[in-house]
Amino acid sequence: MSELEARLKSIPKVELHQHVDGSIPAEVTWDLMRRKNLQPVATLEELRRRLELQEHEEGTLLAYLDKMHYPLWITQFYENIVRVTEAIVDEAAAAGVTTLELRYSPVIHTFAGLTPRQSIRAVLSGMNHARKRHPIKLGLIVIAMRQHGPHIAKILARQAIAEAQHLHVRTGVVGFDIAGPERGNPPRLFGSSYEIARLGRLGLTVHAGEDAPAEYVWEAVDALGANRIGHGCAAASDPELVRRLARDRILVECCLSSNEHTGAVPRGARHPIHTFLEAGVPVAICCDNTTVSRTNQLAESARAARAIGIDAVEQVHRHADEHTFIRPETALKEGDD
Numbered sequence: 001m002s003e004l005e006a007r008l009k010s011i012p013k014v015e016l017h018q019h020v021d022g023s024i025p026a027e028v029t030w031d032l033m034r035r036k037n038l039q040p041v042a043t044l045e046e047l048r049r050r051l052e053l054q055e056h057e058e059g060t061l062l063a064y065l066d067k068m069h070y071p072l073w074i075t076q077f078y079e080n081i082v083r084v085t086e087a088i089v090d091e092a093a094a095a096g097v098t099t100l101e102l103r104y105s106p107v108i109h110t111f112a113g114l115t116p117r118q119s120i121r122a123v124l125s126g127m128n129h130a131r132k133r134h135p136i137k138l139g140l141i142v143i144a145m146r147q148h149g150p151h152i153a154k155i156l157a158r159q160a161i162a163e164a165q166h167l168h169v170r171t172g173v174v175g176f177d178i179a180g181p182e183r184g185n186p187p188r189l190f191g192s193s194y195e196i197a198r199l200g201r202l203g204l205t206v207h208a209g210e211d212a213p214a215e216y217v218w219e220a221v222d223a224l225g226a227n228r229i230g231h232g233c234a235a236a237s238d239p240e241l242v243r244r245l246a247r248d249r250i251l252v253e254c255c256l257s258s259n260e261h262t263g264a265v266p267r268g269a270r271h272p273i274h275t276f277l278e279a280g281v282p283v284a285i286c287c288d289n290t291t292v293s294r295t296n297q298l299a300e301s302a303r304a305a306r307a308i309g310i311d312a313v314e315q316v317h318r319h320a321d322e323h324t325f326i327r328p329e330t331a332l333k334e335g336d337d
């Protein structure tokens with residue numbers, strides 16, 4: 001292990017933007033598929049190629065999103081959701097993550113009859129199991145899919161509050177988010193659901209400016225009151241917006257590998273994280289989807305260190321912990337599941 005790797009490994013790392021669906025280890029999906037008598041391909045290696053983005057597939061959002069469909073075959077069942085969540089937390093802990101917010105869209109895990117509430121509880125149960133093995137702060141962000149519309153988002157915001165961390169002595173929901181196709185589904189449509197989440201004391205983050213212009217980030221800030229922005233790549237091209245993010249201490253969850261994989265940032269181009277750091281905008285270094293992007297928090301931090309230096313990476317993680325939605329008073333208490 002090089003000196004740099006050893007130091008990166010020892011830095012307490014903060015992961016604020018990681019999806020459950022795109023982070024399930026291939027071996028776990030393989031095993032759960034076989035248990036359900038599902039075998040769409042002959043070998044684990046073949047399945048891995050379908051779950052992890054291949055180099056020739058990099059650069060388009062469609063190829064990236066297509067990697068998520070196999071996991072959905074097995075994550076419709078309570079016990080399976082518990083199992084995949086535990087596996088994800090185990091991997092994060094092994095990469096030196098000490099604060100982990102996972103995010104998840106409950107509605108797309110209800111095809112076999114789970115209610116959205118049960119599907120949220122399943123992830124929380126997996127987190128509670130994993131927490132017994134690792135000294136790690138955990139919390140869940142509930143995602144409403146933009147394409148399901150503002151009314152479903154409102155219903156989900158209420159479901160999220162029912163499982164909020166501050167209402168229960170165990171791992172709980174700490175934040176609310178919208179994700180899915182940006183264009184044609186501008187943030188301002190989701191004002192009511194964010195108002196519900198805010199009144200329920202959830203942290204507010206918004207996928208914005210990944211595949212849409214800076215105007216969508218403005219809406220996330222002005223109309224939704226976002227505390228954090230997911231990706232936010234487009235914001236870097238708008239100096240006034242960058243100043244606003246810095247002034248209001250709105251953190252941008254930067255996903256370096258993912259942004260290159262989806263084409264949000266062209267390969268070889270300067271990542272917006274540089275602009276944000278230069279302007280004093282708080283940032284976090286995030287994986288987005290560890291399996292699809294073939295990464296983990298250690299690898300992402302190493303990538304960031306090559307771009308901004310290891311001292312800056314250490315500082316980013318230290319400051320990012322001040323922006324977690326996980327509340328300290330309940331974060332490390334022993335809880336049931």
Ligand SMILES: [Zn+2]
Pocket residue numbers: 017019179207230288
């Ligand atoms: Zn994301």
